[in-house]
Amino acid sequence: MLAPLLETVFYQCFQSIGKRFYPATHPHKTHGRWLAAHGIQWDCHFVVANGSTHKDIVKGIFQLSDAVGLTSRFPADLKAVLSALFAYRNSMFHHGFEWTVEERKSFAKRIENEGWPIDWFSVATSDGKPWIFSLSDKFIRHCNKTIEEVLQAIGGFVCDELLPKEGVEN
Numbered sequence: 024m025l026a027p028l029l030e031t032v033f034y035q036c037f038q039s040i041g042k043r044f045y046p047a048t049h050p051h052k053t054h055g056r057w058l059a060a061h062g063i064q065w066d067c068h069f070v071v072a073n074g075s076t077h078k079d080i081v082k083g084i085f086q087l088s089d090a091v092g093l094t095s096r097f098p099a100d101l102k103a104v105l106s107a108l109f110a111y112r113n114s115m116f117h118h119g120f121e122w123t124v125e126e127r128k129s130f131a132k133r134i135e136n137e138g139w140p141i142d143w144f145s146v147a148t149s150d151g152k153p154w155i156f157s158l159s160d161k162f163i164r165h166c167n168k169t170i171e172e173v174l175q176a177i178g179g180f181v182c183d184e185l186l187p188k189e190g191v192e193n
């Protein structure tokens with residue numbers, strides 16, 4: 024449930040920021056994101072590059088965050104946390120608990136290639152090979168802390184960057 028929570032937080036926040044604070048103009052007019060169809064501009068599920076779009080929620084979150092100047096407020100390891108969490112969620116959603124041998128190998132390789140901490144996942148093995156992956160208690164606690172930090176970052180961004188300052192006319 025951590026992955027859908029974070030997905031919803033980012034999606035709803037970007038939708039609200041787009042509707043409330045940038046209804047007619049964009050913060051950085053030259054950003055490639057603003058060349059996409061209106062329905063995609065604030066949808067973090069999509070990445071916009073070279074006039075085309077593709078789905079990648081982690082890259083979409085960071086592309087939008089970069090476009091509005093929010094990225095620097097996030098925890099340093101947010102990209103790794105989101106990548107690991109969404110990859111795990113997607114594998115569980117599509118393959119259940121007992122993934123295919125290829126999916127197990129692929130996920131184990133991804134942990135290594137992406138440099139995710141090995142203690143983020145618990146791995147049951149069969150004949151010395153990965154059999155079942157689960158989120159470790161340590162990673163779950165880290166995700167909960169990350170969620171709090173993301174909410175604080177977004178709240179601070181809205182207050183500092185987007186809301187009118189007292190005594191300042193818009």
